[in-house]
Amino acid sequence: xxxxxxxxxxxxxxxxxxxxxxxxxxxxxxxxxxxxxxxxxxxxxxxxxxxxxxxxxxxxxxxxxxxxxxxxxxxxxxxxxxxxxxxxxxxxxxxxxxxxxxxxxxxxxxxxxxxxxxxxxxxxxxxxxxxxxxxxxxxxxxxxxxxxxxxxxxxxxxxxxxxxxxxxxxxxxxxxxxxxxxxxxxxxxxxxxxxxxxxxxxxxxxxxxxxxxxxxxxxxxxxxxxxxxxxxxxxxxxxxxxxxxxxxxxxxxxxxxxxxxxxxxxxxxxxxxxxxxxxxxxxxxxxxxxxxxxxxxxxxxxxxxxxxxxxxxxxxxxxxxxxxxxxxxxxxxxxxxxxxxx
Amino acid sequence: xxxxxxxxxxxxxxxxxxxxxxxxxxxxxxxxxxxxxxxxxxxxxxxxxxxxxxxxxxxxxxxxxxxxxxxxxxxxxxxxxxxxxxxxxxxxxxxxxxxxxxxxxxxxxxxxxxxxxxxxxxxxxxxxxxxxxxxxxxxxxxxxxxxxxxxxxxxxxxxxxxxxxxxxxxxxxxxxxxxxxxxxxxxxxxxxxxxxxxxxxxxxxxxxxxxxxxxxxxxxxxxxxxxxxxxxxxxxxxxxxxxxxxxxxxxxxxxxxxxxxxxxxxxxxxxxxxxxxxxxxxxxxxxxxxxxxxxxxxxxxxxxxxxxxxxxxxxxxxxxxxxxxxxxxxxxxxxxxxxxxx
Numbered sequence: 001x002x003x004x005x006x007x008x009x010x011x012x013x014x015x016x017x018x019x020x021x022x023x024x025x026x027x028x029x030x031x032x033x034x035x036x037x038x039x040x041x042x043x044x045x046x047x048x049x050x051x052x053x054x055x056x057x058x059x060x061x062x063x064x065x066x067x068x069x070x071x072x073x074x075x076x077x078x079x080x081x082x083x084x085x086x087x088x089x090x091x092x093x094x095x096x097x098x099x100x101x102x103x104x105x106x107x108x109x110x111x112x113x114x115x116x117x118x119x120x121x122x123x124x125x126x127x128x129x130x131x132x133x134x135x136x137x138x139x140x141x142x143x144x145x146x147x148x149x150x151x152x153x154x155x156x157x158x159x160x161x162x163x164x165x166x167x168x169x170x171x172x173x174x175x176x177x178x179x180x181x182x183x184x185x186x187x188x189x190x191x192x193x194x195x196x197x198x199x200x201x202x203x204x205x206x207x208x209x210x211x212x213x214x215x216x217x218x219x220x221x222x223x224x225x226x227x228x229x230x231x232x233x234x235x236x237x238x239x240x241x242x243x244x245x246x247x248x249x250x251x252x253x254x255x256x257x258x259x260x261x262x263x264x265x266x267x268x269x270x271x272x273x274x275x276x277x278x279x280x281x282x283x284x285x286x287x288x289x290x291x292x293x294x295x296x297x298x299x300x301x302x303x304x305x306x307x308x309x310x311x312x313x314x315x316x317x318x319x320x321x322x323x324x325x326x327x328x329x330x331x332x333x334x335x336x337x338x339x340x341x342x
Numbered sequence: 343x344x345x346x347x348x349x350x351x352x353x354x355x356x357x358x359x360x361x362x363x364x365x366x367x368x369x370x371x372x373x374x375x376x377x378x379x380x381x382x383x384x385x386x387x388x389x390x391x392x393x394x395x396x397x398x399x400x401x402x403x404x405x406x407x408x409x410x411x412x413x414x415x416x417x418x419x420x421x422x423x424x425x426x427x428x429x430x431x432x433x434x435x436x437x438x439x440x441x442x443x444x445x446x447x448x449x450x451x452x453x454x455x456x457x458x459x460x461x462x463x464x465x466x467x468x469x470x471x472x473x474x475x476x477x478x479x480x481x482x483x484x485x486x487x488x489x490x491x492x493x494x495x496x497x498x499x500x501x502x503x504x505x506x507x508x509x510x511x512x513x514x515x516x517x518x519x520x521x522x523x524x525x526x527x528x529x530x531x532x533x534x535x536x537x538x539x540x541x542x543x544x545x546x547x548x549x550x551x552x553x554x555x556x557x558x559x560x561x562x563x564x565x566x567x568x569x570x571x572x573x574x575x576x577x578x579x580x581x582x583x584x585x586x587x588x589x590x591x592x593x594x595x596x597x598x599x600x601x602x603x604x605x606x607x608x609x610x611x612x613x614x615x616x617x618x619x620x621x622x623x624x625x626x627x628x629x630x631x632x633x634x635x636x637x638x639x640x641x642x643x644x645x646x647x648x649x650x651x652x653x654x655x656x657x658x659x660x661x662x663x664x665x666x667x668x669x670x671x672x673x674x675x676x677x678x679x680x681x682x683x684x
Contacts, residue, residue, distance in 0.1 A: 289679035337631035
């Protein structure tokens with residue numbers, strides 16, 4: 001099922017909209033029945049997440065671009081990796097379990113598919129051969145043993161994707177000021193952030209940015225994993241921002257669907273911890289959150305937002321920063337006395 | 343003071359050599375009086391160690407090449423980084439506090455100098471401007487505050503080098519099987535490892551590889567920080583290994599000293615956790631520890647070591663793997679709503 005954000009927007013952009021479409025971060029995300037969560041999977045997925053031996057050239061780990069010590073992303077605009085041609089900014093993996101699709105163009109419909117897509121994208125992990133990747137991981141005794149303990153069939157590509165997905169499902173950031181506010185603590189938001197929330201609703205930002213992750217409907221009983229939620233960017237083309245920030249250089253989802261109606265269509269971006277994940281947009285071209293708010297108001301809603309409103313919306317967006325999970329640095333299994341990489 | 347390893351070797355290579363030149367890893371390394379250790383420094387140094395904003399191009403952290411989830415090194419042979427021309431393998435930072443010099447060519451004489459050298463080496467962290475680096479770090483509110491708490495003069499280049507050095511001094515791996523053995527547990531080494539230790543002594547490996555880190559004298563009352571301990575590699579030139587592993591392509595320490603007698607001179611490499619830090623040598627050209635042992639025997643001692651002896655020496659070297667410290671993944675301070683990198 002494919003919702004177009006603007007249709008839903010007709011209902012949601014009304015200033016009479018109640019705030020009950022707002023949802024705190026659930027205690028746990030929806031867990032797919034074909035990949036039940038357990039500690040072993042999470043621990044194994046965490047090791048793989050930090051392990052550059054997962055890349056075809058063994059030169060980067062998931063954490064290299066989705067840095068868990070930061071916002072779960074990198075902060076270099078368009079991600080830089082040796083010998084890669086990457087044109088999009090790495091989105092955060094925190095709270096990704098509450099998404100229904102993955103990548104800026106929504107080309108993966110589950111976290112498991114997202115992992116596999118990353119592994120074989122020539123510009124991301126760059127593996128070329130499924131068997132080679134599986135046998136490389138299998139040849140690391142610690143992984144061989146852990147996969148055997150966790151899955152009857154040991155190291156397989158599917159199981160690799162399952163443990164990475166399980167680990168990412170553990171990366172959630174509850175207890176933001178916003179979450180406290182909407183679950184009853186009316187003092188949790190500053191007056192500026194409260195005004196920002198009202199502006200965010202009344203100007204129409206919330207037409208697209210609603211739901212658990214402010215990225216549209218989250219997977220649940222009424223809305224399936226893999227159901228996409230898209231919007232045009234720019235919806236109001238021809239502003240000076242298009243050129244200034246190279247907004248129209250990347251045509252978006254059409255590159256995946258080959259459907260002309262998807263030119264400049266993008267998955268609605270999640271907003272939790274947005275203050276921790278500068279720079280902004282698919283091309284990481286906008287360096288600051290206040291400028292990102294101005295650009296969105298103009299390119300999406302045809303609005304020149306007054307400086308005070310921008311400040312308030314930023315204060316609201318800053319209230320979406322949650323508590324990052326504490327974790328130990330993983331130790332990666334070795335192949336004593338030899339390198340698999342060289 | 344400069345010791346030439348081969349001179350000391352005359353005494354140490356005797357097969358009558360007692361094992362009392364062997365030392366377990368001390369509980370704490372020597373701490374320099376101008377940089378007393380404390381928790382604040384270690385915590386701050388740990389954050390900086392994981393922070394790519396320390397690099398001129400903001401594209402790599404210390405941990406990128408000295409991976410603490412692995413052996414404290416990378417495992418890619420010669421270290422690969424975007425837009426860099428690196429020809430040497432990243433040595434491990436674990437137990438580096440027990441060294442008296444740093445880098446393969448011993449060009450830094452303390453951990454503090456080592457940190458500064460890394461920061462401004464165009465092929466490592468690649469900073470060009472001291473003031474820019476300091477102001478970048480100072481502009482991150484979390485760092486500004488932590489440095490103010492830790493040092494009267496806040497963020498300075500010297501203080502950056504001090505906290506990184508303090509963190510590295512906390513990275514020690516005690517309780518190897520070897521350490522247990524020489525402190526009284528005679529069952530800690532396998533028969534093969536015990537034979538390996540004897541071969542290691544009797545063939546002359548120990549002429550250079552002795553002391554706390556098996557890299558020559560460690561800093562202490564009799565031997566100062568900054569006193570180097572060097573050896574020719576290859577000491578027996580002209581073997582087929584020279585070409586096979588490109589051993590003579592890099593002339594070593596002469597590039598630093600410009601003294602002809604330093605052609606092919608190198609700092610004696612430490613051996614703790616050597617089984618965890620493949621591939622081997624300054625150029626990371628040898629993939630396995632058994633081949634590294636064969637190459638060293640031939641190029642340094644003119645010996646063709648029999649296969650059984652190689653196996654035993656490897657068993658001994660494997661006994662040098664200690665317990666890596668557990669640590670939490672650091673959270674890095676943010677600049678909310680903006681990127682310093684872009």
